[in-house]
Amino acid sequence: MNTRHIYIITLLALSWQGCMPTIESMPYQGNDLFSLDDLEVIAGQSTLPIIDQRSNDLTYLLSGIQGIATLESIDSTLLLPKSLRYKAGVYQVYAIHENTIIDQINLTIKANEPHGQILTYLGPKTTAFEDSPGTMLTSIVTDTFNNMIDLPIDFTYTFLGKRGVGKQQERHDHEYFTAKLFPPYNNDKVLVGINGPNHLYSSELPLEGSSGCATAARVDIPLYYPLADGRQQFVVEVNAITDREGFEVAEGTLLSIIIAGNQSVEKYESLVTNGSAVFAIENPKLSGTYTLSVYSCGNVIVAAKPLTFEQVTTSLQYDWISKDKLRIGPVTNNLNQSLPNGSPVEVSLPNCSKYSLPPISLYDGFATLNLNDIYTRCEITMLSVTVGERTLMINAKKPL
Amino acid sequence: MKRLLAWTALFATLILFTIVGARIVGHYTSGADRTDLFQESLNSDFDYHPTVGWRNNDLYTRYKSSSLALEQRIIEAFYWLNNSIETKQSLKLRDYYDVDQYAIIDSLLKHQTIDLERAYLSYNLELKHMSLDKSVAVVKCHTADVVERIIDQDDKGPVNFYSTEFSLIMVVIDGKWKIKNWITEDTWQTQPTQHNRDISRKLALIPEVVGINYYPKDSPWHLFWDSLNIDTIKQDFNLINELGFNTIRIFLSYSDFKSGSAFERNLPKFQLILDIAQEHRLKVIPTLFDFPGGYRLADYVEYDRQLKQLMTDCSNHPGLLAWNLKNEPDLDFAYHGEQATMDWLTFVLTRAKAYDTLHPxxxxxxxxxxxxxxxxxxxxxxxxxxxxxxxxETTINQLARETGKHVLLEEFGTSTRAGLSNLLGRSESRQHKEIKDIVMTCEANSIPFMVWTLYDFKTIPNGVFGWKPWVKAKQKNFGIVREDGTHKPATAIFEK
Known part of the structure; x- marks a missing residue:
């Protein structure tokens, strides 16, 4: 009786049976003939010997990380289910009698010999030859049933590039995988393939070197609404990003976009992924014409056509909140939304033009104008208030 | 026709009320578990926090944020796998497993004739490989602690505890880490560990207990932790001390100490209570997992984590006397089933002994x-x-002899709002007599005891004692001190 069996009995002893006088434990009464020790089979084997011969009335279960299956018994063998017999790993086989586990073993399904195509992952696909650790090739060897294998395996790496064919041998001795680092290839495209014993092979993998700086690209702006509301966003895609040699730049290269108008400059950053960089740009708040330039390593590599944004003011209202305080607003656009915070409100005094008022701007669609000071210096009759392209003339004569 | 429709509508409404009413009554009369009405389990899909440890190697240090992203995906992948095994629904798994692995699981689920409940309590992980572009990772789980039970036609087998060791190849597919391949390398039964426990010093204090169950008068049960007032606690502990008690029993409800913000919010409060009790020369018996969330194996994860956190953080406090892991579990039998309740108790008892080796x-x-x-x-x-x-007392004495263990009478008391004596104005004298009788019996037989409870309560929160107003009303007046702070005659029994 091994430790596992002792544990099962301990478990039953720990369980609740016997607490209540109405519940009685139902220990297994079969003859204690023999039970097998742990078993080991090769992936693909379809049967196991019966693990416990004390009774013909036992249920056998195979439990693994993936799930649980009932084992069918035929004569003196147990049939492994198709879905698991090919999957290497350690499983538990339970013999159950009247809902009680009476025996349990570990079953190890071992992987077969390494076989077929090696699973390979190469990344980054393109590597910058300036300040870059290179490209890493992760390889995983499996058997014919896709089971991972942790045996030492001798690999041959074959390279095909401008300088011809080269070979390198290395031992795959990690657990389940090997990782090989390739230095950056200077402006070159090299194909690499792996071979191993038992006709192990991989697909050909391209290693490309590139400068870490882009010098050319194409800018695409699929759609934007020319509304200077500071709320909309539009997408800028930068494609065909190449270095000075005409090679695609490395994955992860940093690009910037600067969108500049007369009164504002905004900067956005994005990394090159799958050969493109995508930016989500916020519409400017103020009307005007904006330039959009793409930068790499501090240099402009491409500029889009100038973009024009307009603040569309469709409603401009006001009310007096006291004798000398004027509240301007709500100021809304053609979608009946408040104009963005910070939108300038231009106020001029037609009959007191030598005086000026401090600059004010909208907040939540409103701005407040205090006329107390100006009333003491000039006899105002009218105020001109302009937001966007809309202007209001307001009678502002000082009340008596 | 209109009249017929009206009658039909009335009839349908009555049926609806009857069904809903029956459900409400059933809910509130279902023992000590009072989870929220119509809520099957307190566990939501993402409210799941097994204990995870990482081996601190160079790779882990370099790729810490990626490791944490992997960790979350592994936790979720196994949660959904176990959920699928239990429910035989595999749809969610496509998000976590590569097509080959998904096909194996799916095929097994389709042929699964026996039900299995399983949960991973903890993972001890090591990052073995991370590719330069962070798209391929190899993770080894050195130990995952698993709880599992086989259910054959609603008949639950005993809970099996085991540990497993496995390796995972994970790759980024469609921007998410998925399990590309895996292999289980070993599985072994988790032997009941014999921990070096040294509880004798605290256990020797149990026969000395003259205690009281405590909630503040204005914030009993669910209201306790959120409304905790330090000045009130100090005043009450002072009173408890003056009345002659040396031990208090308090309740840590499951939801108030759930991992995350609730735990972080309430742990310092609990520690403060222990500090104040210590200042007042009172020992504390905290009762854990009050109003638990159910006894599914998936729920064990949160129980285990809560237990470990509480015991790890508080087991060195001198004010702590013992831990009570569950109040009145026998009342859960009807609602959760006897086996499920006892399996859970066995589990928490085993784990608690590992987490705190100093307290009974x-x-x-x-x-x-x-x-x-x-x-x-x-x-x-x-x-x-x-x-x-x-x-x-004869039964208790016999049990103490047979088991060789101390027996604590942890709750007894009499409501002063009960039956005819209440109407005749004799309820407080009746309470005095009944408590005195029991105290005298305890003293004569050396049985330690704790009275229920210090105060009368103004309100009893909904969901604690069901819907019956007369039951709730009775529960308000078990205190030996009235709501206004004046003493009932029963206090004289204990006053030094």
Missing amino acids: ITVSWSDKSYLNCLSKEVDYLSFHLYKDFANW
């Missing part, structure tokens, strides 16, 4: 006839006495 551990039965249950596993026996008073 118990569970308290509402009925003394259950005291034999788990009597070998608990360090002292504990029960409540509200009925069957005839010769109760």
Whole structure:
């Protein structure tokens, strides 16, 4: 009786049976003939010997990380289910009698010999030859049933590039995988393939070197609404990003976009992924014409056509909140939304033009104008208030 | 026609009310578990936090944020796998497993004829490989602690504890880490560990207990932790001390100590209570997992984590006397099933002994006839006495002899709002007499005891004692101190 069996009995002893006088434990009464020790089979084997011969009335279960299956018994063998017999790993086989586990073993399904195509992952696909650790090739060897294998395996790496064919041998001795680092290839495209014993092979993998700086690209702006509301966003895609040699730049290269108008400059950053960089740009708040330039390593590599944004003011209202305080607003656009915070409100005094008022701007669609000071210096009759392209003339004569 | 429609509508409404009413009554009369109405389990899909440890190697240090992203995906992948095994629904798994692995799982699920409940309690992980572009990773799980039970036609088998070791190849597919391949390398039964426990010093104090169950008068049960007022606690502990008690029992409800913000919010409060109790020379018996969230194996993850956090953070506090892991579990039998409840108790008892080796551990039965249950596993026996008073001490003495363990009468008391004596104005004298009788019996038989409770309560939160107003009303007046702070005659029994 091994430790596992002792544990099962301990478990039953720990369980609740016997607490209540109405519940009685139902220990297994079969003859204690023999039970097998742990078993080991090769992936693909379809049967196991019966693990416990004390009774013909036992249920056998195979439990693994993936799930649980009932084992069918035929004569003196147990049939492994198709879905698991090919999957290497350690499983538990339970013999159950009247809902009680009476025996349990570990079953190890071992992987077969390494076989077929090696699973390979190469990344980054393109590597910058300036300040870059290179490209890493992760390889995983499996058997014919896709089971991972942790045996030492001798690999041959074959390279095909401008300088011809080269070979390198290395031992795959990690657990389940090997990782090989390739230095950056200077402006070159090299194909690499792996071979191993038992006709192990991989697909050909391209290693490309590139400068870490882009010098050319194409800018695409699929759609934007020319509304200077500071709320909309539009997408800028930068494609065909190449270095000075005409090679695609490395994955992860940093690009910037600067969108500049007369009164504002905004900067956005994005990394090159799958050969493109995508930016989500916020519409400017103020009307005007904006330039959009793409930068790499501090240099402009491409500029889009100038973009024009307009603040569309469709409603401009006001009310007096006291004798000398004027509240301007709500100021809304053609979608009946408040104009963005910070939108300038231009106020001029037609009959007191030598005086000026401090600059004010909208907040939540409103701005407040205090006329107390100006009333003491000039006899105002009218105020001109302009937001966007809309202007209001307001009678502002000082009340008596 | 209109009249017929009206009658039909009225009839349908009556049926609806009857069904809903029956459900409400059923809910509130279902023992000590009072989870939210119509909520099957407190666990939501993402409210799942097994304990995870990482081996601190160079790779982990370099790729810490990626490791944490992997960790979350592994936790979720196994949560959904176990959920699929239980429900035989595999749709969610496509998000976590590569097509080949998904096909194996899916095929197994389609042929699964036996039900299995399984949960991973903890993972001890090592990052073995991370590719330069962070798209391929190899993770080894050195130990995952697993709880599992086989269910054959609604008949739940015993809970099996085991540990497993496996390796995972994970790759980024469609921007998410998915399990590309895996292999289980070993599986072994988790042997019941014999921990070096040294509980003798605290256990020796159990026979000395003259205690009281405590909630503040304005914030009993669910209101306790959120409304905790330090000045009130200090005043009340002072009063408890003056009344002659040396021990208090408090309740840590499951939801108030759930991992995350609730735990972080309430742990310092609990520690402060222990500090104040220590200042007032009072020992504390905290009762954990009050109003639990159910006994599914998936729920064990949160219980285990809560237990470990509480015991790890508080087991060195001198104010702590013992842990009670569950109040009146026998009342859960009807609602959660006897086996599921006992399996859970066995689990928390085993884990608690590993997390705190200095303090005695118990569970308290509402009925003394259950005291034999788990009597070998608990360090002292504990029960409540509200009925069957005839010769109760004989049973207790016999049990103490048979088991060789102390037996604590953890709750007893009398409401001063009960029956005819209330109407005749004799309820407080009746309370005095009944409590005195029990105290005298305890003293004559060297049985330690704790009274229910210090105060009368102004309100009883909904969901604690069901919907019956007369039951709630009775529960308000078990205190030996009135709501206004004046003493009932029963306090004289204890005053030095």
